[in-house]
Amino acid sequence: MKAMVYRGPYRVRVEEKDRPRIEHPNDAIVRVTRAAICGSDLHLFHGMMPDTRVGTTFGHEFIGVVDEVGPSVRNVKPGDRVMVPFNVFCGTCYFCAKGLYSNCHNVNPNATAVGGIYGYSHTSGGYDGGQAEYVRVPFADVGPTVIPGWMHEEDALMCTDALPTGYFGAQLGGIHEGDVVVVFGAGPVGLFAAKSAWLMGAGRVIVVDHLSDRLEFAQRFARAETVHFGHVNDVVVHLKKITDDIGADVVIDAVGAEADGNLLQHVTSAKLKLQGGSPIALNWAIDSVRKGGTVAVVGAYGPMFSAVKFGDAMNKGLTLRMNQCPVKRQWPRLFEHIRNGHISPREIITHRIPLDHIAEGYHLFSSKLDGCIKPVVVPAT
Incomplete structure (x- = not known):
């Protein structure tokens, strides 16, 4: 598959990587249809976060279509359009039981504070992110949610981090x-x-x-x-x-x-x-x-x-x-606000960038060129 790959400070490019595979019975593989570049991705891009390893794929804001699921997954199935919160969380630990999904105790061996975050260095668990054609989604029964039929896909994308x-x-x-x-x-x-x-x-x-x-x-x-x-x-x-x-x-x-x-x-x-x-x-x-x-x-x-x-x-x-936002906890009320027309999240999107041109997208966003507020990455698939 094609994926954005980190090659050092200020150096990202699109490369061929192995397509992710099911590693645990509760995994899903999601074909990415939209991703986004977040302001916090720039900390990684500039080489200013600990343990950002060469070869990492960034991107904690993404939506897509379920391509494959592990044998334990019951809540999503291949073909479902899903939105994935930026938090990786187990759903069963002490903190998840309190709705503190961003502080999950079971998904990040490298920290005692933050839980797991897609594409955000090994200090956040070392999970590859969604600025790629495919991404592995652990704990697929508790994280990803089927996008409501009435919701625009780019509104759903903004619900994975920025809006919540x-x-x-x-x-x-x-x-x-x-x-x-x-x-x-x-x-x-x-x-x-x-x-x-x-x-x-x-x-x-x-x-x-x-x-x-x-x-x-x-x-x-x-x-x-x-x-x-x-x-x-x-x-x-x-x-x-x-x-x-x-x-x-x-x-x-x-x-x-x-x-x-x-x-x-x-x-x-x-x-x-x-x-x-x-x-x-x-x-x-x-x-x-x-x-x-x-x-x-x-x-x-x-x-x-x-x-x-x-x-x-x-x-x-x-x-x-x-705190880091426990994204999924915010969704029920935010869905009401979006459906009732109180907020249209996709209005803040200013640029849509093909995955093949993601290096230019990072430069545009990092340098605040062309009035760039929120860039969205569009894979070719």
Whole structure:
């Protein structure tokens, strides 16, 4: 099969790889019909995440058609159109029983925190991802779900990560009716977080970024106020001024680690391959939320020390909530919102790229060229 293959920092290409096979009775093999490039894939692309091995196939957002199933699989069958959450999870452990699918205890021998993630280095279990013609899907009875007949396939694709994660960010914020909500980051997750904040009763939504085209998109798509942090002297002071000198009730960090890393990481990455991420957005969130407010973190941070202003958070009496999104837990409510026309996830897709041209797609997305917000990868099969 054809698959995107990592060959080192800033080097990806399409190669012939062995088609995945059933390795466990509960596996499925899915023929990919749509995949996506996520902002967190850029951490891998830039060589800034630990244990990203040459030969790995990226891609944790994908949908497709079931091609083959193991003998234990009962809930999906060959020919089913399925959407696959980015979490790999067993469905039976202590954490899965609590709906914490992103913290599954049985799918990642390399970490005690995060569970498994498709195509996201061996720190997340070493599972190959969906930027390929075929992908192996473990625990096929609990992860993949048949796409409802009424749902557009690209809406389903956005439901595998970006939309649920944005919605989860707003959910973690515990938004009350009339709350002022600030979202740092106008990428796909930030856009969906801003849109979701309205669904949860926000009275005012403000999106902060430094890319003008994304801020304009946030105004159209999420009906949000916007702040270009490069156009104000101090973004925290500015946010305080426009919130009656009190601060926002809820701030959502949808940025996480800068995908290019900070200076220290660039100096050391060749040896250490570690990225915790400069915590600028998180510290801005702590400073700009009101006392007694809530900071929700759904941006991706790596396993390295980050100088977070924890003392300020403590002294302000803040509630900090965070996690990788347990995608499947969000689906029932999100399906209602999509079916009722409250949100159209595919509206954020700006580019559709053939799998054969995925290297150009990564360059386009990484360099933020041509107004690229969300690129979708289309295999030839």
